[in-house]
Each structure stands twice: as C-alpha cells, then as structure tokens.
Amino acid sequence: MSAPIHVTVNGAPRELPATLTFSQLLEALALGGRRIAVERNGEIVPRSRLAEARVADGDRIEVVVAVGGG
Amino acid sequence: MANDKLVVAGRAYDSRLLVGTGKYRDFDETRRAIEASGAQIVTVAIRRTNIGQNANEPSLLEVLPPTRYTILPNTAGCYTAQDAVRTLRLARELLDGHALVKLEVLGDAQTLFPNMPETLAAAKTLVAEGFQVMAYCSDDPILARQLEELGCVAVMPLASLIGSGMGILNPWNLQIIIDRVKVPVLVDAGIGTASDAAIAMELGCDGVLMNTAIAKAKDPVRMARAMKLAVEAGREAWLAGRMAKKPYEASPSSPEAGLIQKSA
Numbered sequence: 001m002s003a004p005i006h007v008t009v010n011g012a013p014r015e016l017p018a019t020l021t022f023s024q025l026l027e028a029l030a031l032g033g034r035r036i037a038v039e040r041n042g043e044i045v046p047r048s049r050l051a052e053a054r055v056a057d058g059d060r061i062e063v064v065v066a067v068g069g070g
Numbered sequence: 071m072a073n074d075k076l077v078v079a080g081r082a083y084d085s086r087l088l089v090g091t092g093k094y095r096d097f098d099e100t101r102r103a104i105e106a107s108g109a110q111i112v113t114v115a116i117r118r119t120n121i122g123q124n125a126n127e128p129s130l131l132e133v134l135p136p137t138r139y140t141i142l143p144n145t146a147g148c149y150t151a152q153d154a155v156r157t158l159r160l161a162r163e164l165l166d167g168h169a170l171v172k173l174e175v176l177g178d179a180q181t182l183f184p185n186m187p188e189t190l191a192a193a194k195t196l197v198a199e200g201f202q203v204m205a206y207c208s209d210d211p212i213l214a215r216q217l218e219e220l221g222c223v224a225v226m227p228l229a230s231l232i233g234s235g236m237g238i239l240n241p242w243n244l245q246i247i248i249d250r251v252k253v254p255v256l257v258d259a260g261i262g263t264a265s266d267a268a269i270a271m272e273l274g275c276d277g278v279l280m281n282t283a284i285a286k287a288k289d290p291v292r293m294a295r296a297m298k299l300a301v302e303a304g305r306e307a308w309l310a311g312r313m314a315k316k317p318y319e320a321s322p323s324s325p326e327a328g329l330i331q332k333s334a
Contacts, residue, residue, distance in 0.1 A: 065117065067092075068090075068091040
C-alpha cells in the first residue's frame with residue numbers, strides 16, 4: 001500500500017489513498033453519476049478523463065454544479 | 071408575432087424574456103414560475119457541490135432540463151476576469167461543450183455594479199476560446215460598443231442595480247446603446263414590475279433578463295405571467311410605432327362635425 005495523500009476538495013482538506021482516480025473520488029464523495037464538472041489546480045479535468053486521471057498529493061480540486069442564480 | 075424572433079448567436083427564440091433561477095422557495099416554485107414566464111433562456115450559477123449532503127436531492131438541471139431550455143451559465147459573484155473565465159470553463163464542461171454564457175464581473179459588493187475593465191478583459195479571452203458571450207454591462211454606450219467589437223453576441227446593460235427593483239433609471243443611455251449597437255441589446259437587472267419590462271421593450275430593447283422581480287413577488291408564478299405579457303406588449307408597441315407626443319396640442323378623438331349644440 002502506498003502512503004495516503006493530502007488534497008483539498010472544495011476548500012476542505014481530505015486524506016485519500018494515493019491510487020484513487022477521479023471517478024473513484026467522486027464515488028467516495030457520493031457524487032457518482034451526478035452532473036458535475038471537475039477542476040484540478042485551476043485546470044479542467046474533462047469527463048472523458050475522470051476514469052483514468054489520478055488524484056495527486058497537494059491537488060486543489062473543485063467539483064461544481066449548476067444552482068439557481070440570475 | 072410568429073416571425074418576430076430574438077436571434078442570439080444564430081439561434082432564434084420566440085420569447086424575449088430571459089429569467090434567472092435564484093431566490094425561489096424551492097425547485098417546484100422555480101419550475102412553475104419559469105413555465106409561466108414562457109422563457110426559453112434561463113440563467114444558472116456555478117457553485118461548489120455540497121459534499122456529503124442531500125445526495126438524492128434533485129439537481130437544478132433535472133428541474134430545468136437543457137433539452138427543453140437554453141441554459142445560460144453566469145459568472146455571478148466573480149470580481150475578476152480570471153475568476154469569470156475559470157467559472158465559465160467549468161460551466162462549459164458541466165454543460166457538454168455549451169458555448170452561450172452570461173458574463174458578469176462585479177466591481178463592488180454593495181452595488182454589484184459591473185467592473186467594466188475586467189468585463190472587457192474576460193470577454194476578450196472568452197471570445198478567443200470560442201464562447202458566445204452575452205455581457206452584463208453598465209449603460210455606457212462606448213463600453214457597450216467595445217464589447218460588441220470584441221465579439222460579444224449580446225450586450226446587457228443594467229436598468230438599475232441588481233436586485234433593486236428600481237426600474238429603468240436612464241432610458242436615454244439605453245436608447246443610445248440600442249441605436250448604436252448592432253448585436254441584441256437586453257436590459258439585465260433592476261426590473262421591478264411589469265411596466266418596467268414594457269418600457270424596456272418600448273425603447274426598442276431586444277429582450278429583458280430578470281430574476282428578483284419574479285422570484286420575490288408575493289406570487290412569483292403570477293408575476294412571471296405578468297412579465298411575459300409585459301414583454302410581449304412592449305415589443306408589440308415598439309413594432310407598432312407609438313404616436314408622436316404633442317404636449318401643447320390636444321386633439322379630440324370624436325368628430326367635431328354634427329355636434330347638436332352647433333345646430334341653428
């Protein structure tokens with residue numbers, strides 16, 4: 001087992017297994033199958049890459065949705 | 071009018087009323103008000119997901135499906151060009167490559183007045199990245215022209231401050247913008263009641279965007295319908311061409327010939 005990594009998701013610190021993909025992260029956050037968009041360190045992680053791209057130590061991750069607004 | 075469409079970025083819409091989706095009591099009220107408004111373009115905000123909460127709660131895009139509505143993601147709450155661009159890149163990913171967006175870069179938390187230098191900078195970047203930008207802006211005709219020259223698909227000057235309900239404070243500036251800008255001009259922000267929307271359309275605006283005037287009415291669904299009718303009435307009046315104002319010249323509507331007092 002590799003050592004856990006530390007990331008920030010939507011501003012909150014989290015400890016994760018180093019082997020996690022973004023898809024697995026979203027499942028762990030109960031966001032699997034939801035219409036969301038993901039950004040890592042200011043760059044979009046396209047939906048097509050979520051299953052293969054892996055979360056890395058120190059990543060600042062944003063997961064966003066559409067909400068009511070004007 | 072079946073052939074009188076609002077054309078934005080090459081797409082034609084029957085409704086000239088665009089509505090926001092904020093400040094409603096719940097999604098059901100949102101859905102009913104937006105249906106009553108007849109709007110085809112609806113704005114949404116982009117925000118962090120609530121992690122670990124309400125996993126089974128429906129999402130806004132289930133209530134307002136993109137198959138039925140043109141979803142217009144906005145940059146509400148952004149104070150820099152960089153934040154606005156970042157938000158809309160996320161929106162484009164969220165909405166499967168959707169390019170039509172509402173740019174708003176705020177300058178001040180008290181007034182929510184737009185920061186126009188940042189708005190222009192963001193518009194330039196977004197247009198270069200293939201976005202179709204509808205830009206919230208001040209009612210300065212020169213800046214509106216600059217947004218058009220940068221490639222924005224619509225300019226959206228404020229009528230008065232966002233959420234203020236103060237109506238159209240400077241119809242003359244709006245008139246200059248309408249006369250000078252070729253892309254659609256939509257009044258965005260400040261509408262309070264139906265007459266405000268009608269006045270905007272009578273000035274020759276191509277459309278009106280509002281949120282609070284509907285959401286914070288005592289009966290939002292009824293106000294949504296009032297706004298639909300007001301926008302249609304104002305548009306029809308503008309197309310019809312109003313009579314000239316004659317401040318010192320009364321003119322009876324009934325014939326003067328045949329008055330009984332005049333009989334000998």
